[in-house]
Amino acid sequence: MSPPIFASDYVDTYYEIHGNADAYPIILVHPIGGNILIWHHEIKLLLKAGFRVVAYELRGHHRTSMGRTKAYAMRDLVGDLRSLLEHLKIGKCTIVGHSIGGIIASMYAGAYPESVDAIVLINSSPKRFTDRDLEKHFKNREIAIMQGIGPLVEHKLKAPELRDLLSNKKNADFFREVLTKMSVDGFVAATLALYTIPENGVEKLRSSGCSVFAIVGSEDDVFMRLLKETKQEIPNMELRVLQGSDHWVVIEKPVEMYDILMEFLGRIKPKIVKTPP
Amino acid sequence: MSPPIFASDYVDTYYEIHGNADAYPIILVHPIGGNILIWHHEIKLLLKAGFRVVAYELRGHHRTSMGRTKAYAMRDLVGDLRSLLEHLKIGKCTIVGHSIGGIIASMYAGAYPESVDAIVLINSSPKRFTDRDLEKHFKNREIAIMQGIGPLVEHKLKAPELRDLLSNKKNADFFREVLTKMSVDGFVAATLALYTIPENGVEKLRSSGCSVFAIVGSEDDVFMRLLKETKQEIPNMELRVLQGSDHWVVIEKPVEMYDILMEFLGRIKPKIVKTPP
Numbered sequence: 001m002s003p004p005i006f007a008s009d010y011v012d013t014y015y016e017i018h019g020n021a022d023a024y025p026i027i028l029v030h031p032i033g034g035n036i037l038i039w040h041h042e043i044k045l046l047l048k049a050g051f052r053v054v055a056y057e058l059r060g061h062h063r064t065s066m067g068r069t070k071a072y073a074m075r076d077l078v079g080d081l082r083s084l085l086e087h088l089k090i091g092k093c094t095i096v097g098h099s100i101g102g103i104i105a106s107m108y109a110g111a112y113p114e115s116v117d118a119i120v121l122i123n124s125s126p127k128r129f130t131d132r133d134l135e136k137h138f139k140n141r142e143i144a145i146m147q148g149i150g151p152l153v154e155h156k157l158k159a160p161e162l163r164d165l166l167s168n169k170k171n172a173d174f175f176r177e178v179l180t181k182m183s184v185d186g187f188v189a190a191t192l193a194l195y196t197i198p199e200n201g202v203e204k205l206r207s208s209g210c211s212v213f214a215i216v217g218s219e220d221d222v223f224m225r226l227l228k229e230t231k232q233e234i235p236n237m238e239l240r241v242l243q244g245s246d247h248w249v250v251i252e253k254p255v256e257m258y259d260i261l262m263e264f265l266g267r268i269k270p271k272i273v274k275t276p277p
Numbered sequence: 278m279s280p281p282i283f284a285s286d287y288v289d290t291y292y293e294i295h296g297n298a299d300a301y302p303i304i305l306v307h308p309i310g311g312n313i314l315i316w317h318h319e320i321k322l323l324l325k326a327g328f329r330v331v332a333y334e335l336r337g338h339h340r341t342s343m344g345r346t347k348a349y350a351m352r353d354l355v356g357d358l359r360s361l362l363e364h365l366k367i368g369k370c371t372i373v374g375h376s377i378g379g380i381i382a383s384m385y386a387g388a389y390p391e392s393v394d395a396i397v398l399i400n401s402s403p404k405r406f407t408d409r410d411l412e413k414h415f416k417n418r419e420i421a422i423m424q425g426i427g428p429l430v431e432h433k434l435k436a437p438e439l440r441d442l443l444s445n446k447k448n449a450d451f452f453r454e455v456l457t458k459m460s461v462d463g464f465v466a467a468t469l470a471l472y473t474i475p476e477n478g479v480e481k482l483r484s485s486g487c488s489v490f491a492i493v494g495s496e497d498d499v500f501m502r503l504l505k506e507t508k509q510e511i512p513n514m515e516l517r518v519l520q521g522s523d524h525w526v527v528i529e530k531p532v533e534m535y536d537i538l539m540e541f542l543g544r545i546k547p548k549i550v551k552t553p554p
Contacts, residue, residue: 009423068422070347071466075415131476138352145345146286189348195472199408 005063008083010076014063015056015084018043023052024272025093026265029081029101030055031123031250032190033156033179035062038098041254042261049262054093056084058100060186070185073196074100078107085115094268096261098122098250099223100190102214103197109212110204117271118211120264122257123247125214125226126201129194133222137191144184152187153179161219161246171251178251202233211271212237213264215257217245238264282340283333285360287353291340292333292361295320300329301549302370303542304362306378307332308400308527309467310433310456312339315375318531319538326539331370333361335377337463347462350473351377355384362392371545373538375399375527376500377467379491380474386489387481394548395488397541399534400524402491402503403478406471410499414468421461429464430456438496438523448528455528479510488548489514490541492534494522515541 006013016036026046028039036043036055046053057064058077081104085093094117097105102124109116110126136159144152153176157166165171198204205212212234216223218241231239240260245252265272283290293313303323305316313320313332323330334341335354358381362370371394374382379401386393387403421429430453434443442448475481482489489511493500495518508516517537522529542549 069418069462069465071349071462071469073415073469073472138350141346185346185348188346192348192350192469192473195350196469 006084006087008080008087011059011067011080012065013056013080013084015054015088016043017052017054017088019047019050019052021052023050025052025054025090027081027085027090027093027095027105028053028055029095029097029104030058030061031099031101032058033061033153033182033187034098034101034250035178035181037062037178037181038250042096042250042258045258051265054085054088054090056081058186058190060183060189062181066183066185066189071189072193074103074107074193074198075196077104077193078111081108082112091115092117092271094118094120094265096120096122097124099124099247100194102126103194103201106201106205107198109208109210110201113208113210116208116210118213118264118268119205120261121212121214121227123216123220123223123249125223125230126197126205127226127230128197128199128201129222129226134191134194137194141188141191144187149180149182149184149187162248163246165246165248165252175248175251202230206234211268213267214239215249215260216241217247217249217252218243219246223247238267283361283364285357285364286345288336288344288357289342290333290357290361292331292365293320294329294331294365296324296327296329298329300327302329302331302367304358304367304370304372304382305330305332306358306372306374306381307335307338308376308378309335310338310430310459310464311375311378312455312458314339314455314458315527319373319527319535322535328542331362331365331367333358335463335467337460337466339458343460343462343466348466349470351380351384351470351475352473354381354470355388358385359389368392369394369548371395371397371542373397373399374401376401376524377471380471380478383478383482384475386485386487387478390485390487393485393487395490395541395545396482397538398489398491398504400493400497400500400526402500402507403474403482404503404507405474405476405478406499406503411468411471414471418465418468421464426457426459426461426464439525441496441521441523441529442525452525452528479507483511488545490544491516492526492537493518494524494526494529495520496523500524515544
């Protein structure tokens with residue numbers, strides 16, 4: 001078995017690769033605060049469906065190092081994914097990204113269209129945020145810097161957008177278990193990297209020719225707005241709204257999410273050379 | 278004499294304060310890669326003219342620490358200046374900022390208009406950059422991260438925008454002496470912070486009622502463009518173009534720059550209660 005750390009010039013990336021080498025590869029990219037644990041349900045089901053699954057952790061999240069410097073741009077995260085997939089010799093694939101993970105997927109498809117069949121955006125979009133969208137992170141960063149990750153996670157658990165999560169103790173405990181594994185440096189750098197989403201992201205994604213699918217919780221105001229705008233600019237994008245769900249759909253509704261994901265993957269079957277059973 | 282380090286919750290800031298406590302305060306904010314040394318000519322002349330001068334160094338530059346985290350937003354730099362001026366009990370003042378220093382001055386005036394009479398932007402503007410404006414920093418960051426600050430400074434000395442500097446060995450040596458004192462973390466974080474200039478910066482500066490002055494080298498394409506746009510949005514802004522000069526006017530033309538600065542300071546005299554002799 002290959003070591004689960006890929007050391008590039010910049011960062012030591014922890015990854016997992018599951019399934020047969022000749023199965024079609026699905027790449028999973030987690031949100032800020034997440035890590036591979038967040039995908040445990042999807043990984044199990046995607047493997048059962050015959051896919052190959054690559055999951056990895058972003059700089060400063062759980063088992064991946066921060067790299068040589070503690071500040072980075074979105075483009076650097078795209079470079080990390082590129083280095084990893086080249087190292088793993090992954091050919092054409094589909095990238096599933098949640099929140100910042102979907103921004104990475106969008107930029108990756110725009111930069112390397114020949115390597116990507118489709119991207120699936122989960123509460124994510126290729127568009128820039130407004131200052132207002134990113135405002136809450138200033139308070140969150142201050143808590144992380146002054147008090148640490150534990151108090152930050154407790155603060156997030158009190159946020160209105162987590163009311164659905166909180167109504168289910170198992171979900172809340174799982175959220176806590178996953179998010180407490182990020183580092184302060186990782187959280188601060190990732191939330192600041194959100195300012196560096198390229199101006200021409202939608203244009204590059206559209207002209208990549210990759211299939212674009214999106215899933216969004218109806219209560220996630222920011223991504224509902226950004227995905228509606230994206231849909232106008234990329235009319236071919238397929239968009240599904242998960243009613244009553246918010247930003248953390250992967251934790252809240254993993255089964256419903258998986259069903260939509262499989263529907264999307266079925267839709268790109270003609271593009272997938274080695275179709276899973 | 279007070280210690281020259283101000284330790285806030287976030288960062289240990291190195292500063293210098295010169296001149297009589299009852300003289301009118303001028304605050305100097307250096308560019309990325311700079312530090313207090315870059316102002317040596319201006320500090321001497323401003324003191325002779327009877328002003329009080331406060332100069333300090335930004336996070337990760339020369340004698341100021343990076344703080345608790347190695348990534349930050351422009352707003353954090355504005356907070357650092359606010360903490361320092363409160364600590365020093367500086368009342369109304371004029372802030373002179375070069376490049377990122379002028380962005381800090383603009384945001385500070387927008388946030389605390391009651392504390393600022395005027396700002397002087399030197400090759401700077403309150404406007405957001407385009408992605409294209411910031412593109413060169415990706416290459417510069419890579420050199421800094423992979424090779425270090427020395428090679429980065431040599432690379433910058435070969436850049437077309439430094440052709441005027443290079444034609445004078447004394448200027449080139451001084452540039453080298455100043456810039457090699459920044460840290461890799463400081464350079465990386467500061468260039469990434471440029472993405473976090475607020476959307477409404479011009480609007481907030483305009484409505485602050487502070488006087489706005491600007492000096493720009495005619496060969497500095499980016500700031501010539503941004504300041505022309507700023508002038509349209511803030512028609513009261515006084516703008517002077519230094520012909521044949523580029524981004525590093527403080528090093529290239531300290532005498533000409535000082536003359537314009539004094540002219541500007543003369544213009545705000547009615548606002549200055551304790552007029553220097």
